[in-house]
Amino acid sequence: MSPKKGVFRDSCSKFAPWLRITPLRTPLKPSILFVGHSPHLAGAEYSVLRLIRNLPAEFDERVLAPGGGGFEEAIRRLEIPFAAFDPLPALRSKHDGRRHAALFAERLQKNFAALSAKIEKPDLVHSNTFHVFEGALLAAHWGVPHLWNLREILAASPSWQPFLSYETWCRLMGSLSDALVCNSEALAGSLPDAVRPLVRTIHNGLNPGDIASRAAARADYRARFGIPETARVVLTTGNFIPEKGHRAFLPYLPTLLREFPDLYFLWPGAHHLTYREVRGVLDREGITRVIAPGHIEGFGYWMAGADLYLLLSETEAFPTVVLESLVAGVPVLARDCGGVREILNKGGGKLVPLGDLALLAQNLRAFLRGELRLQGNLPEGFSEEEMARRYAELYRQLLRQGCRNADERRALLEDFRQGAAALEPAARELRYLETLRRHPVARRVLRVLERLGVIARE
Numbered sequence: 001m002s003p004k005k006g007v008f009r010d011s012c013s014k015f016a017p018w019l020r021i022t023p024l025r026t027p028l029k030p031s032i033l034f035v036g037h038s039p040h041l042a043g044a045e046y047s048v049l050r051l052i053r054n055l056p057a058e059f060d061e062r063v064l065a066p067g068g069g070g071f072e073e074a075i076r077r078l079e080i081p082f083a084a085f086d087p088l089p090a091l092r093s094k095h096d097g098r099r100h101a102a103l104f105a106e107r108l109q110k111n112f113a114a115l116s117a118k119i120e121k122p123d124l125v126h127s128n129t130f131h132v133f134e135g136a137l138l139a140a141h142w143g144v145p146h147l148w149n150l151r152e153i154l155a156a157s158p159s160w161q162p163f164l165s166y167e168t169w170c171r172l173m174g175s176l177s178d179a180l181v182c183n184s185e186a187l188a189g190s191l192p193d194a195v196r197p198l199v200r201t202i203h204n205g206l207n208p209g210d211i212a213s214r215a216a217a218r219a220d221y222r223a224r225f226g227i228p229e230t231a232r233v234v235l236t237t238g239n240f241i242p243e244k245g246h247r248a249f250l251p252y253l254p255t256l257l258r259e260f261p262d263l264y265f266l267w268p269g270a271h272h273l274t275y276r277e278v279r280g281v282l283d284r285e286g287i288t289r290v291i292a293p294g295h296i297e298g299f300g301y302w303m304a305g306a307d308l309y310l311l312l313s314e315t316e317a318f319p320t321v322v323l324e325s326l327v328a329g330v331p332v333l334a335r336d337c338g339g340v341r342e343i344l345n346k347g348g349g350k351l352v353p354l355g356d357l358a359l360l361a362q363n364l365r366a367f368l369r370g371e372l373r374l375q376g377n378l379p380e381g382f383s384e385e386e387m388a389r390r391y392a393e394l395y396r397q398l399l400r401q402g403c404r405n406a407d408e409r410r411a412l413l414e415d416f417r418q419g420a421a422a423l424e425p426a427a428r429e430l431r432y433l434e435t436l437r438r439h440p441v442a443r444r445v446l447r448v449l450e451r452l453g454v455i456a457r458e
Contacts, residue, residue: 031060033122035135039069047204054388070297090133091160101163109420112137136176140409145178145398156315158242167192183318184339205387211328217305235306240275245312247274252361270295304328331374346379
């Protein structure tokens with residue numbers, strides 16, 4: 001960890017929020033406001049945390065993100081000023097009809113009004129992931145450069161979709177940004193040509209000191225999950241959403257578990273969209289050696305306890321868990337999607353064609369039999385220091401250039417504010433309808449209204 005964090009802070013900064021009245025900071029030290037969408041310390045948040053702790057002392061960092069989770073805790077340990085807010089995801093879930101454009105616009109407008117009134121203007125705003133728009137609006141309001149850090153290949157996502165067409169959405173993001181930073185070449189290549197001049201690729205980085213030893217990790221697995229010391233553990237991390245592949249791999253589990261009595265699958269990740277179905281199948285089949293403990297903050301630290309990392313995902317921009325596995329000495333067997341190839345082409349592991357899950361299971365069987373030899377070695381070029389050096393270089397460039405098209409962005413902001421105000425009654429109506437949908441009698445009435453075309457079907 002960089003020793004500079006906390007050393008140059010005002011002694012009162014850890015006690016006073018960085019609102020309109022803030023402690024004095026070093027003159028001419030550019031401030032960067034990092035805006036995140038999640039309270040959890042997952043892949044996107046880990047990458048920002050690693051970036052912050054390795055940036056040169058010339059920058060003054062602050063963080064705006066949902067509070068109450070592992071991300072806030074980790075940021076505060078670095079003595080970085082943190083402010084909390086409550087965003088609504090900027091993308092509509094394909095599996096949750098409650099997330100409507102009107103509700104999103106209303107929340108975004110309220111957040112913007114509150115945050116612009118109380119947060120001190122930074123010199124640059126760094127927004128993290130497609131899912132958060134508040135940073136872009138605040139940067140337009142302040143007239144400061146805006147960097148949008150993209151971490152998902154949205155065009156290939158089975159879970160999320162923009163309210164607008166994908167190309168229109170990306171054009172809007174480009175209009176509000178001075179740089180679109182992608183964490184893989186695969187993600188950069190998925191963006192429309194219209195925004196290509198703004199695109200930069202900076203891979204995530206990792207510090208080998210962030211990984212526990214194998215002995216410590218296996219002791220943790222035994223104590224926390226009841227996995228025997230002699231067991232072989234195949235690890236897959238990720239929330240239970242369609243693109244992470246848990247559900248798709250279910251048909252191959254019974255045969256593998258019968259053939260290898262010492263085999264355990266460990267699937268940490270939040271119990272979201274596909275969990276109920278996955279859990280149902282496991283229970284019906286009587287499968288007890290697939291352990292799904294839910295979301296675990298900082299699980300990357302315990303990667304070395306696995307014998308193999310199995311990447312089941314059908315889309316990944318740049319899975320940091322693959323880097324974590326390799327630095328822990330754990331080999332990787334992965335579906336060939338997104339930016340995975342950019343890692344494994346430089347490190348140990350094997351790629352299997354994306355559409356062939358049977359071949360993936362076949363390779364897993366060969367590995368467990370000792371017929372397939374895989375090594376886990378951290379490839380060169382993916383250090384935290386290199387990642388931070390490249391971001392710092394880009395920050396300096398953007399700060400020198402200033403905010404491009406500032407007047408156009410303010411006009412877009414004003415259009416949004418007027419549009420959000422017009423949508424407020426619709427948002428209230430949607431909330432009312434959703435309240436009714438949770439009532440068993442009202443649900444039957446609503447179905448009749450939907451058939452009659454009085455209200456739109458979900």
